[in-house]
Amino acid sequence: MTDNIVEFKNVSVDFTQDKKQIKAVSDVSFGIPEGQIFGIAGYSGAGKSTLVRTVNLLQKPTSGEVDVFGKPVYKNTDGKVEIIDEKQLRTERRKIGMIFQHYNLLSQKTVQQNVEFALKHAGLKEKDVAAKAKSLLKDVGLSDYTKHFPAQLSGGQQQRVAIARALANDPKILISDEATSALDPENTNQILDLLKDLNQKRGLTVILITHEMDAIKRICDQVAIMDAGKVVDLGSLIDVFVKSTNPVTRKIVGGDFDAFSILKSLNIDTKNRHLVKLIYFSQEISKPIIIELYSKFQIAASIVYADIEKFRDEAVGIMIVDLNGEETQRKQAIEYLQNLDIEVSELRGEA
Ligand SMILES: Nc1ncnc2c1ncn2[C@@H]1O[C@H](COP(=O)(O)OP(=O)(O)OP(=O)(O)O)[C@@H](O)[C@H]1O
Numbered sequence: 212m213t214d215n216i217v218e219f220k221n222v223s224v225d226f227t228q229d230k231k232q233i234k235a236v237s238d239v240s241f242g243i244p245e246g247q248i249f250g251i252a253g254y255s256g257a258g259k260s261t262l263v264r265t266v267n268l269l270q271k272p273t274s275g276e277v278d279v280f281g282k283p284v285y286k287n288t289d290g291k292v293e294i295i296d297e298k299q300l301r302t303e304r305r306k307i308g309m310i311f312q313h314y315n316l317l318s319q320k321t322v323q324q325n326v327e328f329a330l331k332h333a334g335l336k337e338k339d340v341a342a343k344a345k346s347l348l349k350d351v352g353l354s355d356y357t358k359h360f361p362a363q364l365s366g367g368q369q370q371r372v373a374i375a376r377a378l379a380n381d382p383k384i385l386i387s388d389e390a391t392s393a394l395d396p397e398n399t400n401q402i403l404d405l406l407k408d409l410n411q412k413r414g415l416t417v418i419l420i421t422h423e424m425d426a427i428k429r430i431c432d433q434v435a436i437m438d439a440g441k442v443v444d445l446g447s448l449i450d451v452f453v454k455s456t457n458p459v460t461r462k463i464v465g466g467d468f469d470a471f472s473i474l475k476s477l478n479i480d481t482k483n484r485h486l487v488k489l490i491y492f493s494q495e496i497s498k499p500i501i502i503e504l505y506s507k508f509q510i511a512a513s514i515v516y517a518d519i520e521k522f523r524d525e526a527v528g529i530m531i532v533d534l535n536g537e538e539t540q541r542k543q544a545i546e547y548l549q550n551l552d553i554e555v556s557e558l559r560g561e562a
Pocket residue numbers: 226227228233234235253254255256257258259260261262389
């Protein structure tokens with residue numbers, strides 16, 4: 212048994228265009244745990260949408276298998292990918308909601324009617340349809356806008372309607388494909404916070420496809436980085452954004468935690484110095500470590516570089532310091548820092 216709500220197993224998707232073969236997704240295997248907000252990030256054309264479209268049956272893989280809700284939706288039999296029990300899958304598909312960059316609302320219908328439209332096949336009585344749409348619109352903060360038409364709403368509000376509509380059939384998974392890409396930073400953050408709220412209150416698993424790293428950093432539990440059809444990195448935000456040394460990841464996630472390139476950009480050489488990189492988390496941020504290194508070990512630490520970033524609710528600091536003092540004292544200082552749960556790595560070599 213697995214707790215993964217989605218499992219990709221050696222999934223590849225090829226397209227043929229102008230007689231040329233495009234490997235949009237290439238041998239991808241990983242799982243998305245139930246109840247998480249899982250980010251899939253990468254440049255445009257990396258294969259993010261194509262991969263995720265296999266989850267809700269919009270794209271059949273060329274090879275490999277995909278399990279959703281613990282059951283295969285595509286199965287590889289004798290080298291042929293088959294859709295399993297199509298009728299049942301239609302029902303399963305309703306448990307997957309989707310929002311896009313373009314809200315695709317019906318312009319002639321009110322906000323309330325747009326949501327009611329998605330409840331057409333839910334088997335509810337008319338008055339229950341109206342009540343459910345109203346309650347969904349309340350959940351997305353649009354109680355005062357039920358009678359408005361889409362054109363009377365801001366982009367952020369229209370995306371909220373799209374979210375209410377996507378939730379109409381009580382999905383267990385919500386796929387957000389670049390849903391905030393057309394919004395300004397304030398509306399982007401509001402929509403992301405709404406997704407986080409829905410994730411927490413409803414236990415909704417959210418798959419967030421985006422090229423915006425700030426979106427990932429704000430709400431995701433885990434992130435997969437895709438490049439040229441492959442998953443090149445996967446893990447917690449700290450693993451990927453802070454600790455990964457994968458050159459493709461570093462390029463995509465930005466925010467340079469790679470000490471040597473920081474030093475290079477600052478024209479600082481590492482010869483004849485005792486440089487260490489410190490990575491520390493919220494609980495250590497207010498500790499006066501530089502003063503303590505001096506008072507306890509007579510190590511004069513000069514700060515070469517310092518930065519602080521926020522990942523979800525966790526602040527992460529990075530500092531590169533030059534430890535000036537006796538070798539024995541330096542070793543003790545490093546041990547002392549490690550005991551504080553600060554990650555210490557000594558930097559050797561030239562910048
Ligand atoms: N239906 C299709 N026919 C031919 N090629 C396609 C098709 N859909 C996607 N592709 C190609 O597959 C590759 C991956 O596209 P995909 O849309 O999955 O990338 P993406 O990472 O989601 O980027 P974007 O954010 O730009 O959509 C691209 O080269 C794209 O041109």
